[in-house]
Amino acid sequence: MKCQYCEKPATFHITELTGDKPSELHFCEEHARIYLTQSSHEQQEPASSLAGVLAQHLKVGQTAEDLAQLDQRACPVCGVTFYEFRHAGRLGCPHDYVCFHDELMPLIVNIHGANEHVGKRPRHGAREAGDQTRLIQLRREMKEAVEQEDYEQASKLRDEIRRLEKQRGKQT
Amino acid sequence: MKLEDLAGQCGEWLRGSGPESDIVISSRIRLARNLAEFPFIRKCTDQDRAQIERVLHEHIQRVDEWKNLSYVDVATLEDVDRQFLVERQLISREHSEAEGARSVAIDPHEKFSLMVNEEDHLRIQVMQSGLDLQSAWAQIDHIDNLIEEQVTYAFHERWGYLTACPTNVGTGMRVSVMLHLPALVITRQIEKVFRSLHKIGLAVRGLYGEGSQAMGDFYQISNQITLGRSEQQLIAQISDVVPVLIDYERRAREFLVRESQKDLHDRVSRAYGILCTAQTISSEETMHLLSSVRMGINLGLIRDLEIPTLNKLFIHTQPAHLQKLRGVELDTANRNIERANYLQRHLRKRDAGTDPEKN
Numbered sequence: 001m002k003c004q005y006c007e008k009p010a011t012f013h014i015t016e017l018t019g020d021k022p023s024e025l026h027f028c029e030e031h032a033r034i035y036l037t038q039s040s041h042e043q044q045e046p047a048s049s050l051a052g053v054l055a056q057h058l059k060v061g062q063t064a065e066d067l068a069q070l071d072q073r074a075c076p077v078c079g080v081t082f083y084e085f086r087h088a089g090r091l092g093c094p095h096d097y098v099c100f101h102d103e104l105m106p107l108i109v110n111i112h113g114a115n116e117h118v119g120k121r122p123r124h125g126a127r128e129a130g131d132q133t134r135l136i137q138l139r140r141e142m143k144e145a146v147e148q149e150d151y152e153q154a155s156k157l158r159d160e161i162r163r164l165e166k167q168r169g170k171q172t
Numbered sequence: 173m174k175l176e177d178l179a180g181q182c183g184e185w186l187r188g189s190g191p192e193s194d195i196v197i198s199s200r201i202r203l204a205r206n207l208a209e210f211p212f213i214r215k216c217t218d219q220d221r222a223q224i225e226r227v228l229h230e231h232i233q234r235v236d237e238w239k240n241l242s243y244v245d246v247a248t249l250e251d252v253d254r255q256f257l258v259e260r261q262l263i264s265r266e267h268s269e270a271e272g273a274r275s276v277a278i279d280p281h282e283k284f285s286l287m288v289n290e291e292d293h294l295r296i297q298v299m300q301s302g303l304d305l306q307s308a309w310a311q312i313d314h315i316d317n318l319i320e321e322q323v324t325y326a327f328h329e330r331w332g333y334l335t336a337c338p339t340n341v342g343t344g345m346r347v348s349v350m351l352h353l354p355a356l357v358i359t360r361q362i363e364k365v366f367r368s369l370h371k372i373g374l375a376v377r378g379l380y381g382e383g384s385q386a387m388g389d390f391y392q393i394s395n396q397i398t399l400g401r402s403e404q405q406l407i408a409q410i411s412d413v414v415p416v417l418i419d420y421e422r423r424a425r426e427f428l429v430r431e432s433q434k435d436l437h438d439r440v441s442r443a444y445g446i447l448c449t450a451q452t453i454s455s456e457e458t459m460h461l462l463s464s465v466r467m468g469i470n471l472g473l474i475r476d477l478e479i480p481t482l483n484k485l486f487i488h489t490q491p492a493h494l495q496k497l498r499g500v501e502l503d504t505a506n507r508n509i510e511r512a513n514y515l516q517r518h519l520r521k522r523d524a525g526t527d528p529e530k531n
Contacts, residue, residue, distance in 0.1 A: 091214070092215035132209040140211075
């Protein structure tokens with residue numbers, strides 16, 4: 001059975017006894033939460049998912065043009081567009097947190113009520129993070145070069161990737 | 173290790189021991205981690221996925237204390253075997269249903285599993301029977317450190333551990349406790365409880381993240397927020413609320429005993445009777461009845477059964493487990509017959525005072 005508000009499976013089956021006669025309600029977790037936390041059960045148009053929350057966020061204070069422009073912006077490292085993220089609710093690579101920083105900030109604050117990590121940190125710190133990100137980008141560029149049959153460029157990229165991987169091998 | 177070997181056992185989370193184990197089934201913590209040098213799963217090529225697997229397996233195999241882990245290639249498993257791992261909570265439903273290279277490394281005691289290429293590159297999961305989040309944290313922290321010695325995690329000074337979905341960013345940690353709350357369901361207080369949990373930012377799920385009451389009155393309580401609080405704070409939040417829920421459930425049970433002992437005893441005995449004598453029975457009905465029997469044992473209304481035996485029935489009557497134990501694939505109708513047979517064999521034989529598993 002699907003949730004009454006979205007395509008997710010209904011996992012909460014609620015029998016509401018407050019009306020004239022009992023009514024059956026079926027929700028996914030998120031909509032159950034929205035339903036149950038509403039003080040009065042007036043029906044609102046709830047945000048259906050992370051993507052929904054995001055879309056609502058962006059509507060406020062942004063014109064359609066701004067949004068269209070933002071949608072086209074792509075991460076230089078993994079190539080994910082903001083549009084893709086908005087629809088799938090999943091990011092493409094660690095660098096997205098840097099390049100979409102300003103857009104993600106309000107969303108993350110909305111989800112977590114906080115904007116800074118205070119827990120555990122890797123013992124080794126975020127060593128050579130730049131090089132790691134560079135690897136993601138180089139691999140993507142190599143794949144594109146191969147697809148375009150630019151083998152000279154692809155082999156250059158491959159050598160660079162190997163160099164970086166070797167360097168990483170030494171450090172660990 | 174063969175999956176068949178696991179089928180006969182119970183695993184850690186249904187062991188039925190540990191603190192408060194009459195109501196708390198298990199304590200679980202999972203951490204989401206990604207390797208810094210690869211894109212998140214969504215943007216991974218087949219090559220990336222294969223390489224992530226290779227890199228992580230290499231490192232896992234290098235750890236001395238993990239020489240006896242079992243590696244299962246989830247991508248090439250039969251459907252029934254994937255379902256089997258989901259029923260045992262060794263992999264998530266998402267991991268089972270995804271596509272592409274993915275795998276899981278399983279501890280022989282089933283206390284932890286390492287999922288590779290789930291929603292994130294690595295999902296570490298630790299389970300403890302009963303209410304014991306501190307042990308679970310100590311163990312998962314240690315596992316996380318062992319892996320982190322060898323790889324570079326995607327980590328950001330401000331955002332913490334970076335995850336494919338911003339809902340997990342920060343600690344990447346989900347703390348969950350599974351509770352058996354039949355009396356709160358019978359007394360219709362369970363929704364009120366959900367409502368107050370949601371108000372303090374905690375999520376409630378069914379046994380396998382879906383289906384609520386039909387699934388044996390099992391509920392998982394977990395944190396939703398992962399950023400801005402330390403791991404210890406997140407654990408404390410769950411640790412603080414669980415005793416309150418245990419207290420509610422105990423009081424609801426006392427209420428039922430006090431106000432309607434006859435009805436309750438009748439309900440429990442009928443459930444036991446059906447389980448012992450049914451000729452064909454669905455998974456849902458079995459879970460529902462086992463739930464009543466489980467409460468009956470805890471209240472002393474049933475004296476010839478023990479919780480660990482009952483917990484074993486909960487898992488062994490699941491669809492994939494039945495088929496693995498029987499050694500053949502069965503359709504729904506035949507599973508229902510096999511399930512009834514299995515229940516009869518294990519519940520009736522107990523009168524003779526022997527555990528049929530040992531014969």
